[in-house]
Amino acid sequence: MYPFASLPENLIAFCAVLGRDHGFRIGAGEVHDAARALEVVDLPDEHAVRHALRPILSGTLHDVTVFDQAFTDFFFPGPAGVRQDQMPSARGEPGPGEDGRDGRVDQERLPTPSRADADEGDARPDVRDGPIAPLETADGDLEEALLARSSYSPLEARGADAPALTGAGSAWRDAARSLVRRLHVRLSRRWRPARNGTRFDLRRTLRVSLQTGGEALAPRWLRRPRRTPRFVLLIDGSRSMSAHARDALRVAVALASVTGPIEVFTFSTALQRVTGDVRGAAAGELRHLESDQGAWGGGTRIGECLREFLRTFGERLLGRDTVVIIASDGLDVGEPDTLRGAMRELHRRSAGIVWLNPLLETPEYEPTARGMSAARPYVTTFASVTDEASFARLSRVVRVRV
Template identity: 45%
Template sequence: MTESSDAVAVATQFGRALRAEGVEAGPGRIAGFCRAAALVEPRDLYWAGRATLVAGPRDLPVYDRVFASFFTGAPTETAQPSVRVHVEGTLETELEVALASSIELLRQKTFADCSPEEIAELARLMEEMPLAVPRRRSRRRTAARSGSPDLRRTLRRSFRTGGEPLERAWSRRRVQQRRVVFLLDVSGSMTEYSRALVMFAHAALRAGRRWEAFCFGTRLTRVTRALATADPDEALRRAAEEVVDWNGGTRIGESLKRFLDEYGHRGMARGAVVVICSDGLEVGDPDLLGQQMARLSRLAHRVVWLNPLKEHAEYEPLVRGMRAALPHVDVFSSGGSLASLDALRRELGAL
């Protein structure tokens, strides 16, 4: 049994113990175990786990043995399936903390340390995150009960009263969502993070029509259509097929220049929130990167830069590319875990 200081990891450790014995207890099943166990008494914990963590009859003997060993310290002998295991003592208090923290542990875990199963679970959690989309006032106007006088509609109504403007009309400027553009670095130095960040872009694209996504390494590739499918794994597969320089080199400046030349000045970046996900390890000309970031900052409403290396407390933006870009960045954050992306999600709504 773990000490109270380690109570937050009880549920996760139990799932790992089952996986080590061959039981397919992935993050999804562990999360289900947490939800089920929160609804039952501690003495019924055995049955909550059996209902959520066991995939079939062949796993029952292993589950009984691991449960008895993990929670009661009993010898690892096969337990009888019909025997109800009672959990007493301080486990109830510790388990309440652990059950609530299983998903939180995954939220705080850096993408570089996540297994493929955990990345899949993170994709599901991203789909459930409500994304706050920044808004702006449009130049177009709409009818309203108050606001600015609408002379055209007022004059039209005056025809009914012999030309006297007795019934006045009002209008206001429409409010619409700002466009959000993702520029995702999928070069070799971002291998440990690119999959999760593409998953986040996929969840964002499904949340609204005014989201765009591009991938870049040594060249720029638009992947908005590739990510416009419901299945995250299929979206990732389609994006990987279109991006020919995945896990290659990094030319951020040249990729930004192409984005601005072909898309940005045509309206995609104008008034938009542009989110660049990259570690800033530029192998091209850093002066070119600085020039293109200056162009982007003049067009965009806000420029957000997510650098997963910022997750480490000792990180300093000393590489040439990052130093050239930072003067033109409005928000500099990590984006290396689900928790940091959740913080960005809330911050986007206030931009």
Template identity: 45%
Template sequence: MTDSARAAVEGRWADGPAGPDAVLLGFVRALRAAGVDASTERLYAFLRAVDVLRPGVRADVHAAGRATLCGGRDDLERYERVFAAYFGPAGGSVAPPVRTAPAPRTRLALRDAPSGARAADGSEPPGRPALALASSAEVLRHRDVGGLDAAERAQLNRLLAAFAPHGQTRLSARRRPARRGAVDPRRTVRELLRRGGEPALLRRHARVRRPRRMVLLVDVSGSMAPYADALLRFAHAAARRTPTEVFTIGTRLTRVTRELAHRDPDLAMAALAAAVPDWRGGTRLGELLREFLNRWGQRGMARGAVVVLLSDGWERGDPELLGTQMRRLHALAHRVVWANPRKARPGYVPLAGGMAAALPSVDVFVEGHSLAALERLAAVVRGAAAVDPAGAAVRRGAERA
């Protein structure tokens, strides 16, 4: 792709939610979050294919996406799941463009292809009927989870079910045969012996990359009640893709990795609700983090792992205890990430005792209030730098009180 074409595509990502391209671009973001390798080149091909076909017809957009965004069989199943969650079931009617105050939340962005939609001469039907409306899924990506109604939460749950964040990888001590890499002396000598001492090609090997363990500590106290369900569904999605241990923290520390092993997210949430006794209670972050480190973390679970704390940082106990335990955790873990839903509020400053004490031991401090924020969190877990909407990198200590 040329530099001018790439710049044009990246510029279209900046369209507002009401722009006609925002629906398709938000759909590609959801595909990336589900694990589909939808590169910028594939995005550009997708947009060109939709422009050639009928942009407002569901079947044409579906076919264009399958042909341009999917790179293999594994992508097809994820594509179908995300398409159904993002655009809704087939057969939906087209919502007319309504302009009322305040700004409307429009519904379906695509319509099903009617019979005989093309004219006899093959020309396109006039107008761009539905794609000019922003999809509710794209609007929903940036909405605060704590302010969603029941219907919006159901749609958010469908999008989170299609979510498949990838974790980091690490080099293990094991090696495998490879075309490039260090010389494998044993295999090379065996090959020489097999040939009777005649010269042979050097055999090489390379270190194997394995997924790095991820540990999620999810706050289920009363102050985190509006966000706990979405964050636990994010944990369920993460556990499907990478070795993950999940704990809930409130007044008790509960290991819920086994409950989240159910493939169906609703069954997993039901099992988790029965296993966690301290929903909507208080918060004892310092004491529970000490318990986690003494029972699991110090013995190996946190060593070299990416540890993610999803909490607002409210601490009923001694903040100094939390600061001490965070320093212990930081010494063990490969990376410590803190996702705070309150961080997205205008004028937020981490002045709460627990948050202020923990931040010096946090590598990356990000938001966790919306689906878009969880997508950025997944990128941070994968190893990318955390970037806020304004484009500034969020590094350790950048927001210390």
């Protein structure tokens, strides 16, 4: 049987077991996101619950590998084929003892609580006052309880630390220059003077012919230069990306060091613009990203965050010369249709979408997660950047629409 009677209590106990026995870094934000995910999944479906909790509570590849066994050990501790209602209770509920007597504790032998103990017990917080509420709570109360957040929690602060931003090394900057040169995606509308152009410049030819007595001995030419691309980086800062998001931020700092038109955002369950911090780091300053729980260190709602970007910044930042770079592992707890619609619009309104997935470095990895499967058809380049060499390799494999 479950250790507790209600789902919220079991969820809190399961998170405590993951942190104590397996070293998971779980704070109040992750518990809140997990409770939200359980609102939208089919609770009788064990696989749906597993797939919803895994990307939220797992922060590293090691966490992902041990999560399933920990889930089974906690929720299904008995032998296979034995129903849970036929197993002994984990809460010490009354049952027959080995001597045939009733296993209930003799109340006469229990010490009588003092008045101070009683007052202390009355002051203990109820589970209904925490970040998640029992299932029997009314819908309105449940919504209010789920939105309630503690003003301070050491676990939440520990799990939501955003990394510091430092300048990019020379190898990173060289790779960024190669990428910028490779992604001159579109010809300018204006014709510019050029040594070897495609259009004859009659006016400049006649003007220079005055130096040779009117003889057109030095023809002049025009051409349309290629426009420098605008980069928009959307970096997944969820817990499952905690070991890889720093590489994506290095890419952003390196690009900001060699090109002007760039915008950078981080997201987890909400979107946050960090362009100013990235530009400061590119200029040699030490910057610290704000530890916004919605944009760093929580769960992952890629589709909703992309939709928020389109609604707030799409009109100003997107265009046929914009290259969108998304750094994410694709583990999403949101609706696949939301992500699919956002990716379709991004693909339509940009020169191309480069998706950097660090899990591609994992042997035998296949992009079969729901979020990655929904986004993959609209990705023009699917790659991974984990160091300077892989960043330099990206400039050779990247593809955009001209």
